[in-house]
Amino acid sequence: xxKRLLSKLIFKLNGWKIVGSLTYPKKCxxxxxxxxxxxxxxxxxxxxxxxxxxxxYLVKSELFLPVLRIWIKSNGGIPVYRKAKNNAVxxxxxxxENAPQLHxxxxxxxxxxxxxxxxxxxxxxxxxxxxxxxxxxxxxxxKEVGVIAEFxxxxxxxxxxxxxxxxxxxxxxxxxxxxxxxxx
Numbered sequence: 001x002x003k004r005l006l007s008k009l010i011f012k013l014n015g016w017k018i019v020g021s022l023t024y025p026k027k028c029x030x031x032x033x034x035x036x037x038x039x040x041x042x043x044x045x046x047x048x049x050x051x052x053x054x055x056x057y058l059v060k061s062e063l064f065l066p067v068l069r070i071w072i073k074s075n076g077g078i079p080v081y082r083k084a085k086n087n088a089v090x091x092x093x094x095x096x097e098n099a100p101q102l103h104x105x106x107x108x109x110x111x112x113x114x115x116x117x118x119x120x121x122x123x124x125x126x127x128x129x130x131x132x133x134x135x136x137x138x139x140x141x142x143k144e145v146g147v148i149a150e151f152x153x154x155x156x157x158x159x160x161x162x163x164x165x166x167x168x169x170x171x172x173x174x175x176x177x178x179x180x181x182x183x184x
Contacts, residue, residue, distance in 0.1 A: 007046035016043065020146035022051045026101045029126045030055065030134040030147075031164075033118075033183075034173030035107040043138050044105070045075065047145050057105040058092075076105075089124045096129040105136070108183070112175075118183040123160065127153040135164060141172035158184075 011017070024030075032044060048055055059072060061079040080088060096102055108118040126133045135149040149167045154160055161184040173179045 003049045004052070007049040010042075010046050011050065015143045016046075017144055018047060018050065018146050019144045020148055021150065022146075024053055024103050024134065024147075025132050025150075027096055027099070027129075027131045028103055028134050028150075029122060029129070029131050030103060030105045030136050031122050032105055032107050032136045032138065033109060033168050034138075034171060034176075034179035035109045036112055036173035036175040036178035038112065039174055040107075040112075040138055043145055044136075053103055055103040055105045056095075058088075089121050089128070092121075092125045093129045096125075096131055109179075112178060114178045114180050116180065120157075120161075120184070123153060123157065127155065133164075135167050137168060137171045138173070139171045140174045 032040065054076065056076040056078055058080045059077045061081045063072060063077075064079050092104065095104070106122050108120070108122045109115050110119045122133070125131075130152075132150050132152055134147045135151075136146065137148045138145045148171070149163075151160075151163070165181065165183045168183070169181055
């Protein structure tokens with residue numbers, strides 16, 4: 001309750017408003033973009049507290065330092081070991097299969113700096129797990145945050161990626177020069 005009230009206050013003081021659907025399917029993969037700043041985490045967490053969703057999210061394992069580990073895990077963080085050769089897609093698909101409810105968030109850019117193209121693991125996870133993909137945006141220019149589209153992967157990679165790219169075409173990240181609107 002306190003986190004929700006504090007989040008509402010942060011949004012009110014900073015002029016943020018929530019857009020899009022406030023209800024999530026029992027299981028879904030939520031991709032967040034553009035991801036250009038550390039502030040994205042604060043905006044995303046405030047949004048989740050306000051609407052009452054408890055997302056899990058993938059975070060680089062390097063952040064799981066002794067002091068931060070407890071805080072990150074308590075907020076839904078799941079470590080990703082980027083240097084190890086593991087099948088992250090398969091592991092996340094297993095999570096979906098074994099959980100009665102799972103809202104999993106990912107940043108397909110994989111970093112806050114400009115990338116040539118997105119990582120495509122999210123696409124394969126949603127396809128194999130047969131869960132809806134929610135496109136989540138934080139538009140710093142409009143001060144709007146929320147789900148801008150929901151759809152099921154069709155299996156036509158190029159068509160689906162083009163659709164996703166079009167949805168994010170006019171969304172402004174905090175540091176616009178760090179976002180490449182061509183995602184694949």
